Amino acid sequence: MGTCSSSVRKTRKKLATLRDIFKGNQTLLIVLQNSPDPDSIASAMALRKLANSLADIQCSLVYGGRIGRAENRALIHYLSVNLREASEIDFHGYDLIAMVDTQPWAGNNCLPAEMEPDIVIDHHKCRRSTRQCRFTDIRSRYGATVTILYEYLQAAGIEIDSMLATAILYAIRSDTQDFGRDTTQADLDAVMAVYPLANKRILGQIQRGRVERNYFQTLSDGLRNARVCGPAIVTGLGKVENPDMIGEMADLLLRDEATDWAVCYGFFEGQLLISIRTSAEPPRADKVIRHMIGRKGSGGGHPSYAGGQIPLESDEPRQIRRLERRVLKRFLESVGAAGAKEEKLIQS
Numbered sequence: 001m002g003t004c005s006s007s008v009r010k011t012r013k014k015l016a017t018l019r020d021i022f023k024g025n026q027t028l029l030i031v032l033q034n035s036p037d038p039d040s041i042a043s044a045m046a047l048r049k050l051a052n053s054l055a056d057i058q059c060s061l062v063y064g065g066r067i068g069r070a071e072n073r074a075l076i077h078y079l080s081v082n083l084r085e086a087s088e089i090d091f092h093g094y095d096l097i098a099m100v101d102t103q104p105w106a107g108n109n110c111l112p113a114e115m116e117p118d119i120v121i122d123h124h125k126c127r128r129s130t131r132q133c134r135f136t137d138i139r140s141r142y143g144a145t146v147t148i149l150y151e152y153l154q155a156a157g158i159e160i161d162s163m164l165a166t167a168i169l170y171a172i173r174s175d176t177q178d179f180g181r182d183t184t185q186a187d188l189d190a191v192m193a194v195y196p197l198a199n200k201r202i203l204g205q206i207q208r209g210r211v212e213r214n215y216f217q218t219l220s221d222g223l224r225n226a227r228v229c230g231p232a233i234v235t236g237l238g239k240v241e242n243p244d245m246i247g248e249m250a251d252l253l254l255r256d257e258a259t260d261w262a263v264c265y266g267f268f269e270g271q272l273l274i275s276i277r278t279s280a281e282p283p284r285a286d287k288v289i290r291h292m293i294g295r296k297g298s299g300g301g302h303p304s305y306a307g308g309q310i311p312l313e314s315d316e317p318r319q320i321r322r323l324e325r326r327v328l329k330r331f332l333e334s335v336g337a338a339g340a341k342e343e344k345l346i347q348s
C-alpha cells in the first residue's frame with residue numbers, strides 16, 4: 001500500500017511539472033525509439049493525447065529505422081497512427097521535444113546528437129546524461145513505458161478512447177510477453193483498466209499481422225545458421241532489410257526448452273544489431289549486452305531482454321567476421337560459458 005500511494009503522489013507531482021512545461025507552447029515533437037515497438041508507439045500516442053488535452057499542443061511523432069515487424073505495422077495501420085520518418089522532420093522547428101521509451105544519446109533514436117530533449121519518459125535504466133534534461137520520469141522497474149503515461153492520463157482525468165486503449169493494452173502485453181517477463185503491479189493495473197475499452201477485433205488483427213514473403217526466407221536462414229553454444233542458441237541473419245526480425249528470431253529461439261539464452265544479430269544500415277533474451281537471469285540481459293558491446297557501440301534493455309548496436313568500420317567480410325566472433329566470445333564470458341563447444345541447432 002505504501003509504495004502504491006507514493007507512486008500516485010509521484011505521478012501527480014510529475015504531472016504538475018509537465019503541465020508547467022507545456023504552458024505557452026504550441027508544438028511538441030515526440031521522438032520514438034528506432035524501429036519503434038508497440039510500447040514506443042503507444043507511449044507516443046498517450047503523450048500526444050496528454051499534450052493535446054492539457055495544453056492544446058500540436059504533436060508530431062517521429063522515428064528512425066524501419067517498422068518491419070508485421071504486428072507493429074498492423075498496429076499502425078489499424079489504429080491509424082500518423083508516424084513520420086526522421087528525414088521529413090525539421091528538428092529545430094518545434095517548441096518542445098520529448099522522448100519516449102528511449103533516452104538521449106542512447107544510440108537507438110533519431111534525435112540529432114547536438115540536441116537535448118525537454119521531456120524524457122522511459123522504463124530503461126536511467127543514463128547519466130538523461131539527468132540533465134528538464135523533465136525526466138524514468139521507472140526502470142515498470143514493464144512498459146506506456147504504463148507511466150497511462151498513470152498520467154488517469155491522474156489528469158483524461159478519457160482514454162478505444163484506439164488508445166487498444167494500443168496501451170497491446171504495448172504492455174508485448175513488452176512483458178503477456179505478463180511473463182519484467183511485469184509490475186502497475187502494469188497489471190493499467191491493463192485491467194484499459195481492457196474493457198480496447199477493441200478486441202483490432203487486437204486480433206494486430207496479433208496476426210500479415211508478413212511479407214521474404215519473412216519465411218529470413219526465418220529459414222536464422223534457423224539454419226543457429227548454433228547451440230553452452231546455455232545459449234546463437235544465430236546470425238546476415239544483412240537484413242527488416243531489423244525487427246533480429247528480436248523476433250531471438251524470441252523464437254528462447255522457446256527451446258533446453259536453452260537459457262538466445263542471441264541473434266544482423267546487419268542493417270552500417271551497424272551490427274544484436275538482440276539477446278534470457279529465461280535465467282542473473283546475469284541480467286542488459287548487463288550482458290553492455291559487456292558484449294563494450295566501447296564499440298551502445299546497448300541496454302531489461303533484466304530478461306536487451307539489445308544493442310555497433311557501427312561497422314568497414315564492409316570487409318573478414319572484419320565483420322572478427323567483430324561477430326569478438327561479440328560472441330564476450331557473450332559466452334559473461335554468461336559463464338567461455339570456450340563452450342558449438343553444434344548446429346538443426347540438421348539440414
Ligand SMILES: [Mn+2]
Binds near residue numbers: 040
Ligand atoms: Mn518499452
